[in-house]
Amino acid sequence: MSPDAPIGVFDSGVGGLTVLKALVTQLPRERFVYLGDTARLPYGTKSPQTVVRYALQAAEALADYGLKCLVLACNTASAVGLAAVSERIRDVPVIGVIEPGAEAACLASRSGHIAVIATEGTVRGGAYQDAIVRRRSDARVSAVPAQLFVALAEEGLCRGPIAESVARHYLEPLFNARAGGSRPDTLVLGCTHFPMLAEVIRAAAGPDVSIVDSAETTARYVRQTLESRNFAARHGEGSLRLLATDAADRFARIGGRFLERPIRPHEVELVDL
Amino acid sequence: MSPDAPIGVFDSGVGGLTVLKALVTQLPRERFVYLGDTARLPYGTKSPQTVVRYALQAAEALADYGLKCLVLACNTASAVGLAAVSERIRDVPVIGVIEPGAEAACLASRSGHIAVIATEGTVRGGAYQDAIVRRRSDARVSAVPAQLFVALAEEGLCRGPIAESVARHYLEPLFNARAGGSRPDTLVLGCTHFPMLAEVIRAAAGPDVSIVDSAETTARYVRQTLESRNFAARHGEGSLRLLATDAADRFARIGGRFLERPIRPHEVELVDL
Numbered sequence: 001m002s003p004d005a006p007i008g009v010f011d012s013g014v015g016g017l018t019v020l021k022a023l024v025t026q027l028p029r030e031r032f033v034y035l036g037d038t039a040r041l042p043y044g045t046k047s048p049q050t051v052v053r054y055a056l057q058a059a060e061a062l063a064d065y066g067l068k069c070l071v072l073a074c075n076t077a078s079a080v081g082l083a084a085v086s087e088r089i090r091d092v093p094v095i096g097v098i099e100p101g102a103e104a105a106c107l108a109s110r111s112g113h114i115a116v117i118a119t120e121g122t123v124r125g126g127a128y129q130d131a132i133v134r135r136r137s138d139a140r141v142s143a144v145p146a147q148l149f150v151a152l153a154e155e156g157l158c159r160g161p162i163a164e165s166v167a168r169h170y171l172e173p174l175f176n177a178r179a180g181g182s183r184p185d186t187l188v189l190g191c192t193h194f195p196m197l198a199e200v201i202r203a204a205a206g207p208d209v210s211i212v213d214s215a216e217t218t219a220r221y222v223r224q225t226l227e228s229r230n231f232a233a234r235h236g237e238g239s240l241r242l243l244a245t246d247a248a249d250r251f252a253r254i255g256g257r258f259l260e261r262p263i264r265p266h267e268v269e270l271v272d273l
Numbered sequence: 274m275s276p277d278a279p280i281g282v283f284d285s286g287v288g289g290l291t292v293l294k295a296l297v298t299q300l301p302r303e304r305f306v307y308l309g310d311t312a313r314l315p316y317g318t319k320s321p322q323t324v325v326r327y328a329l330q331a332a333e334a335l336a337d338y339g340l341k342c343l344v345l346a347c348n349t350a351s352a353v354g355l356a357a358v359s360e361r362i363r364d365v366p367v368i369g370v371i372e373p374g375a376e377a378a379c380l381a382s383r384s385g386h387i388a389v390i391a392t393e394g395t396v397r398g399g400a401y402q403d404a405i406v407r408r409r410s411d412a413r414v415s416a417v418p419a420q421l422f423v424a425l426a427e428e429g430l431c432r433g434p435i436a437e438s439v440a441r442h443y444l445e446p447l448f449n450a451r452a453g454g455s456r457p458d459t460l461v462l463g464c465t466h467f468p469m470l471a472e473v474i475r476a477a478a479g480p481d482v483s484i485v486d487s488a489e490t491t492a493r494y495v496r497q498t499l500e501s502r503n504f505a506a507r508h509g510e511g512s513l514r515l516l517a518t519d520a521a522d523r524f525a526r527i528g529g530r531f532l533e534r535p536i537r538p539h540e541v542e543l544v545d546l
Contacts, residue, residue, distance in 0.1 A: 038318070039319070041318070045311070045314070045519070045520055045523070046312070046519070047519065120523075147424060147427070147428055148421075148424050148425070148428055148430070148435075150424070151420060151421050151423070151424035152421070154420070155420055155421055157421070157442075161438055162421075162435065162438050162439055162442060165434055165435050165438060166435055169430075169435060246318070246319070246320065247318055250318070250393075
């Protein structure tokens with residue numbers, strides 16, 4: 001294992017590019033290989049067995065690049081596949097997005113009442129709820145699916161009246177506590193698409209709510225992990241390799257917004273898993 | 274072939290239930306078997322070869338019920354798979370949603386300027402554009418992807434300020450012709466989810482625009498096809514059998530809104546393709 005080895009980042013599609021962007025900001029000298037399984041998305045509606053099988057295939061494809069660290073930048077894959085992937089790719093640290101997000105939420109919350117917004121599948125699976133309560137048994141978790149945010153992020157409608165009214169639609173019932181009810185003081189963005197909408201989400205939740213962006217917290221956790229092992233790149237200029245299993249054009253077009261830099265379609269290599 | 278045989282209806286998920294609802298209204302005496310390939314949706318982002326393979330598998334599974342007619346209630350499957358499925362299921366009429374919608378639009382339009390809203394995949398594939406121009410060479414087609422409508426329909430947000438502002442977002446640029454520009458006089462709802470939002474779409478397009486609902490037009494075309502062959506059921510009370518390849522709970526919950534009657538999860542039979 002060398003500090004010059006690349007970091008692998010895996011997601012079912014473009015959402016994980018928000019995690020990649022945070023990683024590039026935190027670790028600008030690193031080489032990254034990102035794989036989006038665009039041919040088989042979405043993972044959230046598939047059975048856990050299928051998601052584990054897909055995650056293992058993706059992890060093995062990325063492991064061929066000689067990784068020093070693998071990030072599962074996909075909530076569904078993190079929730080159901082982290083253990084299986086860690087078992088398979090034994091010699092490198094495998095990091096999911098859920099544990100860092102849960103950790104940050106438990107640190108940020110004073111009252112212990114934590115709200116989580118995520119996709120329907122992530123909420124139903126209960127991984128954030130479990131990870132939070134495991135760390136803080138006094139926690140109360142209000143988890144709400146906010147599926148439309150995914151479509152808004154992919155359409156590039158992250159600001160303006162539509163995004164604002166969708167944010168109010170999901171967040172007002174969560175944060176407008178009725179008389180006597182408790183109001184969460186922390187909100188976890190439990191889907192990799194949601195950091196795209198952080199601004200309207202923040203406005204709808206209110207200024208006194210701590211927002212935990214799991215892309216940010218995961219990137220910080222990856223940096224700490226590498227630094228603690230003396231595995232962080234010291235001299236590199238950083239680079240980025242983008243792989244997808246289908247639809248390179250769409251990946252480039254939508255992914256560019258997520259990564260906040262243009263992606264040219266020919267930059268995206270098609271791979272089979 | 275007997276008039277008492279059932280009609281098969283196939284879609285990648287719940288969207289085709291709007292077509293099924295229109296069919297049940299037009300043909301209340303018929304027995305229907307609906308198959309939603311919920312395990313492998315969405316089809317719109319998959320390669321044509323894959324969609325054809327899936328559509329053939331679904332068609333064969335439905336053919337085992339001894340059909341008298343098969344409806345491809347899925348725009349993507351209709352666009353790329355109709356010929357292959359007709360070839361495979363030779364002894365029964367196979368009807369897609371695109372040709373009836375294109376036919377109705379050509380009849381409804383005076384000016385020949387026809388707008389189509391659909392998913393990204395359907396617009397890119399150009400099947401409506403081709404089917405319209407094949408019937409009416411003077412036609413001018415403005416096709417626009419309106420992806421958010423899918424998420425709104427599945428979330429049950431078909432009315433109210435969010436749905437209204439999304440409808441304006443997509444339709445105002447289409448129907449607010451600049452000085453000298455021509456304005457479509459007909460709008461095709463080219464996605465099976467969109468009839469759910471017909472009210473807000475109509476309001477945003479304006480009262481002088483003819484709306485072609487491809488669920489309605491397909492159901493009418495199926496009735497005509499059966500009647501012209503003397504294949505319509507005469508004495509039955511009608512029945513409905515619902516099959517899905519995954520997630521019966523979600524199918525029941527969301528599908529109930531599309532079908533406009535509650536679906537109990539145990540009514541949905543899981544099948545493997």
